[in-house]
Amino acid sequence: MATRKTLLxxxxxxxxxxxxxxxxxxxxxxxxxxxxxxxxxLEAERTGVRDLALLARRVPLxxxxxxxxxxxxxxxxxxxxEAVVDLVDSALREQxxxxxxxxxxxxxxxxxxxxSQQDAWAxxxxxxxxxxxxxxxxxGSVVVSxxxxxxxxxxxxxxxxDSLSSWPGGEVxxxxxxxxxxxxxxxxxxxxKVFPIDEGIDPKGxxxxxxxxxxxxxxxxxxxxxxxxxxDPGDLDARVLELPGVVHVRTTAGNFLRESDERFDLxxxxxxxxxxxxxxxxxxxxxxxxxxGVAVTTLKTGSHRVLEQIDEAxxxxxxxxxxxxxxxxxxxxxxxxxxxRRFG
Ligand SMILES: C[S@@+](CC[C@H](N)C(=O)[O-])C[C@H]1O[C@@H](n2cnc3c(N)ncnc32)[C@H](O)[C@@H]1O
Numbered sequence: 001m002a003t004r005k006t007l008l009x010x011x012x013x014x015x016x017x018x019x020x021x022x023x024x025x026x027x028x029x030x031x032x033x034x035x036x037x038x039x040x041x042l043e044a045e046r047t048g049v050r051d052l053a054l055l056a057r058r059v060p061l062x063x064x065x066x067x068x069x070x071x072x073x074x075x076x077x078x079x080x081x082e083a084v085v086d087l088v089d090s091a092l093r094e095q096x097x098x099x100x101x102x103x104x105x106x107x108x109x110x111x112x113x114x115x116s117q118q119d120a121w122a123x124x125x126x127x128x129x130x131x132x133x134x135x136x137x138x139x140g141s142v143v144v145s146x147x148x149x150x151x152x153x154x155x156x157x158x159x160x161x162d163s164l165s166s167w168p169g170g171e172v173x174x175x176x177x178x179x180x181x182x183x184x185x186x187x188x189x190x191x192x193k194v195f196p197i198d199e200g201i202d203p204k205g206x207x208x209x210x211x212x213x214x215x216x217x218x219x220x221x222x223x224x225x226x227x228x229x230x231x232d233p234g235d236l237d238a239r240v241l242e243l244p245g246v247v248h249v250r251t252t253a254g255n256f257l258r259e260s261d262e263r264f265d266l267x268x269x270x271x272x273x274x275x276x277x278x279x280x281x282x283x284x285x286x287x288x289x290x291x292x293g294v295a296v297t298t299l300k301t302g303s304h305r306v307l308e309q310i311d312e313a314x315x316x317x318x319x320x321x322x323x324x325x326x327x328x329x330x331x332x333x334x335x336x337x338x339x340x341r342r343f344g
Pocket of ligand 1: 181182183184185210211215218231232233234251252253271
């Protein structure tokens with residue numbers, strides 16, 4: 001029986017729960033096997049990359065960050081670059097992929113190849129160019145990828161829209177800036193890179209940031225033009241307080257909710273709170289959100305009963321919101337990020 005194989009990327013720590021999530025939602029699984037620290041191959045009777053991308057968006061599946069349709073898997077990648085380039089060459093011979101392709105190469109786990117990622121990109125790019133493809137790092141509608149795991153090189157070819165992320169392996173890399181006030185900022189910055197949460201929101205609108213201190217998310221929102229109300233009993237960084245449109249309300253989210261009748265275009269919540277409590281707070285806060293307004297919440301699941309906590313949180317949130325996006329981002333630790341849209 002011919003089966004279909006998809007390479008998935010996920011956080012190394014989340015492998016057991018990511019596997020459970022797949023087994024729960026993919027009916028025709030033959031096998032899910034870990035191939036690298038942050039990668040696994042799912043083999044199924046019929047479910048391929050496009051079906052998985054749909055499932056990931058609709059269910060949603062929160063742990064896969066990146067998907068690749070596996071066209072070839074080479075067991076002895078350590079043998080050398082030429083062997084890998086040959087593999088890309090022969091894999092592509094069987095694919096009709098248009099004229100323009102993005103080429104992505106990444107490593108999953110500790111590898112000890114004698115060639116660098118750059119060498120591999122240059123080698124594979126040369127083969128593709130010789131075959132008449134115009135090769136880019138990003139932006140093409142088809143992506144040709146090679147993932148190096150400790151023992152294998154996995155070659156994939158698929159539409160970028162089925163990859164879930166346009167970043168190689170879903171590894172969104174962000175650099176620290178001198179203005180940054182918290183590491184938590186990366187989570188919101190990454191979210192803006194992988195999901196268009198702003199779409200349809202007034203760019204000069206009003207945002208509410210629950211659990212804002214020391215002010216990283218507030219800084220990002222202010223930088224995007226939002227007038228931002230930052231709610232936290234703790235202190236905000238002095239530089240954030242000086243940004244245009246930022247107001248710090250030194251109280252708890254519960255108190256703010258009881259006393260406010262303002263309306264916001266966007267509500268974000270990064271409070272350290274159990275997922276069920278956070279979700280109830282977001283449901284109660286829906287009255288502060290304009291119709292079809294957007295909310296973003298992290299759900300801090302920790303590492304026990306993770307899927308159960310997510311199920312419970314989604315059921316609570318479903319009273320007021322559609323879940324537009326839910327994923328464990330690269331910058332999330334023992335938590336996931338959820339984008340919600342308030343019903344009309
Ligand atoms: C992870 S930090 C937020 C970091 C912030 N997103 C940033 O980028 O700087 C969590 C914050 O939630 C706040 N917090 C916890 N419980 C809260 C509550 N009930 N109401 C308001 N803030 C709360 C804490 O004081 C803490 O500052």
